[in-house]
Amino acid sequence: MQHPFDASVLTRFADLAVDSLGAAREEIDALNVYPVPDGDTGTNMFLTLESARDALVERLRTDAELAPALAAYARGALLGARGNSGVILSELVGALVRRVSRARPGDRPEQVWAEALRAAADAAWAAVGTPVEGTILSVAAAAAEAAEKTAADPAATLERVVHESGRAAHEALLLTPDQLPLLRDAGVVDAGGRGLVVVLDAVEAVATGRRPPAPAARAIPVLPAGSAGDLSEEGPAYEVMYLLDAEEDRIPTLRAALAGLGDSLVVVGGEGLWNVHVHVDDVGAAVEAGIAAGTPRRIRVTHFAEQVRRAGSRVRSGRKVVVVAAGEGLATIFAEAGAVVVPGGPGRRPSTGELLAAITGCGAEEVIVLPNDHDSAAVAQAAARTAADQDVRVVVVPTSAQVQGIAAMAVHEPGRALEADVVAMTSAARHARHAAVTVATKRAMTSAGPCEPGDVLGAIEGDFVAVGDDLAAVARGLVDRLLDSGGELVTLVAGEGGAELVVEVEAHVERRFAGVDVVVYDGGQDRYPLLLAVE
Secondary structure (H helix, E strand, C coil): CCCCCCHHHHHHHHHHHHHHHHHHHHHHHHHCCCCCCCCCHHHHHHHHHHHHHHHHHHHHCCCCCHHHHHHHHHHHHHHHCCHHHHHHHHHHHHHHHHHHHCCCCCCCHHHHHHHHHHHHHHHHHHHECCCCCCCHHHHHHHHHHHHHHHHCCCCCCHHHHHHHHHHHHHHHHHHHHHHCHHHHHHCCCCHHHHHHHHHHHHHHHHHHCCCCCCCCHHHCCCCCCCCCCCCCCCCCCEEEEEEEECCHHHHHHHHHHHHCCEEEEEEEEECCEEEEEEEECCHHHHHHHHHHHCEEEEEEEEEHHHHHHHHHHCCCCCEEEEEEECCHHHHHHHHHCCCEEEECCCCCCCCHHHHHHHHHHCCCCEEEEECCCHHHHHHHHHHHHHHHCCCCEEEECCCCCHHHHHHHHHCCCCCCCHHHHHHHHHHHHHCCEEEEEEECCCCEEECCEEECCCCEEEEECCEEEEEECCHHHHHHHHHHHHHCCCCCEEEEEECCCCHHHHHHHHHHHHHHCCCCEEEEEECCCCCCCEEEEEC
């Protein structure tokens, strides 16, 4: 019997969960009144699962086995957890995948899922210093109870168990205002619980191939602006988070120390690594408690009042371009043109958090983002949506190649209107027909035919069009195909080990295409000894 779960299922869920939370992020943020109305629950849950997904993708590059993939996903969630809701979500994920990873081919998958949900709900409840009904904890508990009840039927299928647990989560979400007066007074359901429902809906979509029906509009009221009021003057002023390297036997003492300092205490993790979250007035004491227990790192402190005011108070001006660069040479090229550079490239897709930090940290009120590859485009769009909440106007120009980014930067003019600048940059990128030369690392079937490790591959606009055994021959063929349909400028970007190749291709253009100019850059990108574009 095949294993009831596999890495491909996990990958589909990881992608869908991130996409679904990204789409629901603004709605969930608007529901956020508990424990503090800082309007970031959806964003924090999104960033937490994006970190988990990125860790999974990186792991699967070298190991496709399920157990290491699950461990990487859980660790990514733990390391990337943001805010109270994100830390609780990371504990739910961690406990759930630990149970799934112990599944064996003979296990009933429906029973495994029910036990995994129970383990997740219990672990999250235990991780919170003062558990409160009417929160994500209640929604998780309801999902687990429904899964256990359904799985007890010998005829139950995994699809049915997943569906019933999701349905129970939806119902529990609607009860949260009755359980928590703060939600009832604000007229909303719990934001963290809503986020968990989105995640469980993604599970159901993967398990059954069907998306659950959207909740009725009355089920998810949107918080009117200002209806939650200001943060309580009596409540703690700061959110403190840090990763902690510590032995498990030191954690009870840490919990006790932090519980005496504030509220919203959550400590999650295991095997020597913990994520600590607490709301306090005395930041120093919270950090000192971590030092007494082990070694805190990546300490983050948020002043709630400042967080609420920051969008209106931050002074921004001018326009900047944020660029994803695939090599040191390319980074230098973009930086010298005035861009803010985020490292990227094959095997190194930047996260939403990295792009968001670059967008919001550059100080500009208008930001143009050049993702420069297909994978980074969706991440850039997510970062742009999040940055909009901080009064930054962001436009993503859909560049799908580094050379398109170079073409767009060449016409960038911060002195003209944003719309005109975007139109000019987009037009330049679209008119830069691009190609690349790489070397196959494994046997595969391409659109140009089969290839073996070591074969030279030529691609135009992302599609393989040539398989050969000589770098220069394949490169010359790409240039010919592009210039045969016209062009005035050829841009050549040398990657690692591509200096001599660029010299040969430049000479070829000068011999065969009189009047065509050639521009050469040292890009330093790996995996692609040559990137080229024709304009």
